[in-house]
Amino acid sequence: MATIFSKIIAGEIPCHKVYEDERVLAFLDISPLSPGHTLVIPKEPAPYLEELSEDSAAALGRALPKIARAVIAATGCKAYNVLQNNRAEAHQAVFHVHFHIIPKPNEDEGLEIGWSPGRLDDAAAKGLLAKIRAAL
Numbered sequence: 223m224a225t226i227f228s229k230i231i232a233g234e235i236p237c238h239k240v241y242e243d244e245r246v247l248a249f250l251d252i253s254p255l256s257p258g259h260t261l262v263i264p265k266e267p268a269p270y271l272e273e274l275s276e277d278s279a280a281a282l283g284r285a286l287p288k289i290a291r292a293v294i295a296a297t298g299c300k301a302y303n304v305l306q307n308n309r310a311e312a313h314q315a316v317f318h319v320h321f322h323i324i325p326k327p328n329e330d331e332g333l334e335i336g337w338s339p340g341r342l343d344d345a346a347a348k349g350l351l352a353k354i355r356a357a358l
């Protein structure tokens with residue numbers, strides 16, 4: 223299904239382009255949480271991370287630190303979050319894989335995180351490990 227990001231990749235919708243290579247495009251988020259908030263996307267139209275090809279995943283892995291360094295240099299902000307949402311329940315709004323690079327210049331700007339940690343139960347961990355390893 224075509225998304226707004228497919229249209230940006232195709233050049234049908236403009237963007238503030240930060241970076242482009244054969245497999246990756248990065249551009250400024252239209253509703254930034256802080257100055258420099260950048261989206262890094264594969265050109266492959268996969269909706270969720272687990273559906274991405276290895277080639278696109280490798281290209282994203284190469285591009286992300288490079289773009290993060292450039293955002294740090296441009297904003298002067300060394301603190302930042304990388305966020306990647308999958309599915310609406312996890313706050314995904316555009317169903318094309320994307321990584322947010324979000325500078326955190328101060329308490330008021332950037333990503334705010336609600337984090338309510340539990341406690342890892344040993345028996346539950348062993349059960350989960352067996353299932354996850356079997357699925358790899």
Ligand code: AMP
Nearest residue numbers: 226237250251252253307313314315316
């Ligand atoms: P997510 O909730 O992870 O799916 O985030 C989608 C992001 O895409 C949001 O931060 C939007 O502000 C951003 N966005 C949506 N449309 C555009 C656009 N045309 N150009 C740049 N960013 C966009």
